[in-house]
Amino acid sequence: MSAEQGFDLTGRVAVVTGSGQGIGRAVALRLAAWGATVVGLDREAPERTTTAVEAAGGRGEHHLCDMGDVEQVRSVFSTVADSHGSIDILVNNAARGSHTLPADLTPAELAAVLRVNVGGYFAAAQAAHAVMSRQLQGGSIVNVSSIAGSSALGRGNFAYSISKAAVDQMTRELAVEWALDGVRVTAVAPSQVRTEGFAPLLRDPRLDHGAVGDRMLRGVPLGRLAEPDEVAAVVHFLASDAAAFVTGVVVPVDGGNLALNAGGTVGGPSIRERGPA
Numbered sequence: 346m347s348a349e350q351g352f353d354l355t356g357r358v359a360v361v362t363g364s365g366q367g368i369g370r371a372v373a374l375r376l377a378a379w380g381a382t383v384v385g386l387d388r389e390a391p392e393r394t395t396t397a398v399e400a401a402g403g404r405g406e407h408h409l410c411d412m413g414d415v416e417q418v419r420s421v422f423s424t425v426a427d428s429h430g431s432i433d434i435l436v437n438n439a440a441r442g443s444h445t446l447p448a449d450l451t452p453a454e455l456a457a458v459l460r461v462n463v464g465g466y467f468a469a470a471q472a473a474h475a476v477m478s479r480q481l482q483g484g485s486i487v488n489v490s491s492i493a494g495s496s497a498l499g500r501g502n503f504a505y506s507i508s509k510a511a512v513d514q515m516t517r518e519l520a521v522e523w524a525l526d527g528v529r530v531t532a533v534a535p536s537q538v539r540t541e542g543f544a545p546l547l548r549d550p551r552l553d554h555g556a557v558g559d560r561m562l563r564g565v566p567l568g569r570l571a572e573p574d575e576v577a578a579v580v581h582f583l584a585s586d587a588a589a590f591v592t593g594v595v596v597p598v599d600g601g602n603l604a605l606n607a608g609g610t611v612g613g614p615s616i617r618e619r620g621p622a
């Protein structure tokens with residue numbers, strides 16, 4: 346296998362949840378650019394996926410699906426499996442945030458977050474595994490987690506953070522359970538990414554956004570927000586045969602955020618400030 350063949354997704358069927366915008370859209374475009382037929386699932390305007398993928402010269406289709414509704418998830422996977430005959434890649438990405446302080450969090454809000462972020466990811470993984478485990482070529486499931494799954498954020502991210510911790514452990518458990526079925530299960534854990542969903546947070550008047558923005562970036566050695574395509578590139582690698590011996594890992598895509606101890610210091614002036622040697 347040549348280096349490029351490892352990344353090639355020609356002939357693969359990839360289901361991407363929450364594909365209408367942000368990271369999901371970038372993943373859909375990236376997988377399609379490498380040859381996959383992309384099936385986008387979104388609860389809002391799912392046709393945006395097909396439009397974007399086809400405009401970029403790829404093959405795409407879409408289905409309206411609320412990932413928090415297990416019956417809808419099962420039904421859409423059965424439709425996709427019947428019409429394509431295979432499902433090779435699942436990217437679990439559709440999730441909901443929560444910005445309620447733990448003292449104010451209601452059982453209903455906690456349940457709503459867990460229903461999509463944990464129940465939805467698992468329902469999709471289970472439905473994909475049912476198809477992948479019958480295929481000689483197996484399959485690859487990539488969960489979009491967050492640094493919030495392993496590092497506390499505060500600021501009312503409680504429900505979201507514990508849901509992402511569950512995604513990290515779901516990744517490890519399913520990787521072990523399904524290894525002999527030929528189904529690899531991995532995850533990416535991004536820090537803050539410049540998406541449509543993240544942008545309003547920076548403008549939220551309840552947050553001192555200047556200070557929060559500064560604090561976020563102080564924790565990121567690479568000193569900036571991530572772009573959706575930088576997350577999509579790692580998802581592509583994990584989904585592809587280039588990662589054939591990789592399973593059960595949660596890969597940070599965080600500019601070094603998780604590597605930096607809170608008491609640490611990002612070193613020295615940048616190459617731009619000091620000029621080339």
Ligand SMILES: NC(=O)c1ccc[n+]([C@@H]2O[C@H](COP(=O)([O-])OP(=O)(O)OC[C@H]3O[C@@H](n4cnc5c(N)ncnc54)[C@H](O)[C@@H]3O)[C@@H](O)[C@H]2O)c1
Pocket residue numbers: 362363364365366367368369386387388389410411412413437438439440441461489490491492534535536537538539540541542543
């Ligand atoms: N943006 C960030 O800073 C960041 C950081 C770390 C992790 N993440 C994770 O990345 C993923 C995508 O985030 P984003 O910022 O691109 O989001 P976004 O809000 O920009 O887009 C999310 C997409 O998912 C869809 N969606 C939401 N709930 C759904 C549901 N129940 N069923 C079907 N579709 C649904 C939305 O309609 C939208 O198209 C999420 O899992 C998020 O937790 C994001």
